[in-house]
Amino acid sequence: MSDFQSYVERLGRRAREASRRVAVLSGQARREILRRIADSIRQGRGELLEANAKDVQSAEQAKLPVAMVERLKLNDKRIAAMADGVEQIAAQVDPVGQVIEGYIRPNGLRIQKVRVPIGVVLFFYESRPNVTSDAAALCLKSGNAIILRGGKEAFETNRAIVRMIHQALKSADEGLVDAVQLVESTDRALVPLILKQDRTIDLVIPRGGESLIRAVVADSTIPVLKHFTGNCHIYIDRDTRGMEQQVRQICVNAKTSYPGGGVCNAVEHLLFHREAAERLLKNVCEDLAAKGVEIHGDERTRVLYPDARAATDEDWDTEYLALVVGVKVVDSMEEAIGHINEHGSHHTDAILTDSKRSADEFAQRVDSASVMINASTRFADGGEYGLGAEIGISTDKLHARGPMGATDLTTSKWIVTGEGHCRG
């Protein structure tokens, strides 16, 4: 325990020191480092595959779910995509130093609010190896240091990726190596200790299951930006005449386009306006069932589609993260909005409608990070929003909301310039 204590203190202190060096690099220097990281990942292909094979073997021996093992696996294509991802982040506009506001006050004081790095980010995440390189690249792009705490199942792979990153950092400046550090133990006893390093770590981003996130929030004295998975809805409005194909396609896409449906922006519940239900509910349910989706319906749903299982009260608060969808018939958009704000997770919710007024009202009143109008909930994603990549999708309201890219890893600083100004 006391070993862990000194270890996490050292991690934090080193990250803090390195963060001060990264923060003063020019945008060009940070871009060049990211390009070197991409090269280093490409050249380290053999080493990465070897390390990954160990993880995959352990995962298979531990009989982890097949889908999880699949996500964990690296191959030439995935390694190339990792390197390309880092280069895409390198090519983006530099957020550091941007002037958010600037003006001269009547007394002549010049006021500027500029974007600056946050400092040190602690990142908890699971399985997919590209998250390691994406997160490190986003933090370096925005002038921060990062401490990575990946899942146990990807430990050897993550170590190898961080070795590639270190080679690139070293080739630029030995003092930058600690800007990307991997927690070298997957022991859970370490977690509460690192979450108390509020003097050296500025922000915690936990991305994973609900229990992980709740544990982090409970233990942390560092501000936390939560990235919960989502209980997403699609509301099918009354005004959907002539939209039958669109409605059917979007509902199927939102539930099934990610294999197994286990992703935060997949739809979990469909709410049909009663008039739309008459026209569309049966067909939508049949399309979904044909894709292997299990339907849990309320009473009015089961009248129109008797094959649905009876939904319980619990259904409406459930994120299935599986090929299951809850279906409910509502009497009005008012009722749909109320249901979403009460039972949803404020992640991503969609309306399908031909009415401009309904679309506007839904977008205004649904209290979610992303509101989709006539589009699949699956678009809620940093890449799809053009952010290059994302460190996660914030379900918090403060600081960042929805997909988080490099800009959301910055804070601001007021720079006030006078000529001997004193306050009256």
Add this chain to the structure above:
Amino acid sequence: MSDFQSYVERLGRRAREASRRVAVLSGQARREILRRIADSIRQGRGELLEANAKDVQSAEQAKLPVAMVERLKLNDKRIAAMADGVEQIAAQVDPVGQVIEGYIRPNGLRIQKVRVPIGVVLFFYESRPNVTSDAAALCLKSGNAIILRGGKEAFETNRAIVRMIHQALKSADEGLVDAVQLVESTDRALVPLILKQDRTIDLVIPRGGESLIRAVVADSTIPVLKHFTGNCHIYIDRDTRGMEQQVRQICVNAKTSYPGGGVCNAVEHLLFHREAAERLLKNVCEDLAAKGVEIHGDERTRVLYPDARAATDEDWDTEYLALVVGVKVVDSMEEAIGHINEHGSHHTDAILTDSKRSADEFAQRVDSASVMINASTRFADGGEYGLGAEIGISTDKLHARGPMGATDLTTSKWIVTGEGHCRG
């Protein structure tokens, strides 16, 4: 205890309901409500003075410090200033609905990131009555509801101010009254309970002493934006030839322009470059001493100004919040920046210099919410930055940093519009 439990749940629930009503008001309607509040405060002058007299009497009986009683006192001028403050906030640009970013993706998806209200804000604060009306006005301006928890010493005054606000809200719409609520008990046992209402309250802003803020952070399951007071510095650079008057005036202004020096943006420590010390230290210390300021100096300071008391290690981490200043001689700007980042509170720090290079480097490397160049630290203030008013000065890095106005009381929402878009 269980009475408090149901009370705080009701407070939160009512605020949440009211917040949904405020959020959909037009900017014009919110502006009109603020104007009515200003009128209501003006018309309620008699009632306000009467309530305030009770608080002042209790404060005098309890032998509170004279400065505190002074801050608490209302008079015609202060009431007029409160009403004017609300009108100034009304007249500001409306932050709600602003499009922060907007673009069309290659696949035709239209993406907008818009500013929306946060929801419900819980605000802890102390003594000065105008803070009550400012905070309520800033929250309404930004489409939020607020729960106010003021200091015990201003309880009657705050109740009266909230009565005035309620009259104005009622005259607009009975359903809006709960958008501004005062916690009707100053019992501390209630605090941990209200800090657990994370389903109905979105943000806690504690503004007050360090012990209050630490207690709030420890108990809260709601995100907290901390507003600590400041351990502010002025670094007097080597390149200050010909700036003697400026340096002397700014140092005196930064320490003494607020009566008693007990304000977060007052300077607490002066760091002189050794060459500047030779020229300026003695005069600056004499000017400060003439204003009644006690000087705590390091050894090199005491050589140049023997009247200084010897500073201890503890001095450098101390916010005196009084007419005391610590003075230290440093060998370089590097040393000054290191000292500020280690001992400061990241609130506001200033450099006095004629060197552009020094100014730029100091502004980049000092990790504080506000950096002043050739200006008094006392300018770190929402009003001075042109925000109309402030709900406080955030010493956090996330969400808001430095003086916080109405815009910082908003969050964002992504609104994504397609034409039947499915994700590939």
